[in-house]
Amino acid sequence: MASLDSLAEKMNLPAGTVSPFGLLNNDEKDILVYFDKDIVSEDIMTFHPNTNEKTIFIKTQDLFRFLESIGFTYKFLTLR
Secondary structure (H helix, E strand, O other), X not given: OOOHHHHHHHHOOOOOOXXXXXXXXXXXXXXXXXXXXXXXOOOEEEEOXXXXXXXXXXXXXXXXXXXXXXXXXXXXXXXX
């Protein structure tokens, strides 16, 4: 959740195109990453590749490895 200005500043992305892949643009590594616990039980997640014209299917564990490889940690939340 972020304002349009924050998205542009921190991820260099407009609203509607934000995904974990946009973290590549966050050199400061100051964005916190959270996942809903119910979602991470799925084998595959889908995201836009920083454009809302396409969708990428990625194994959940591969997404976590990607985040770690670019220097981000993540936490799990229980949303109700």
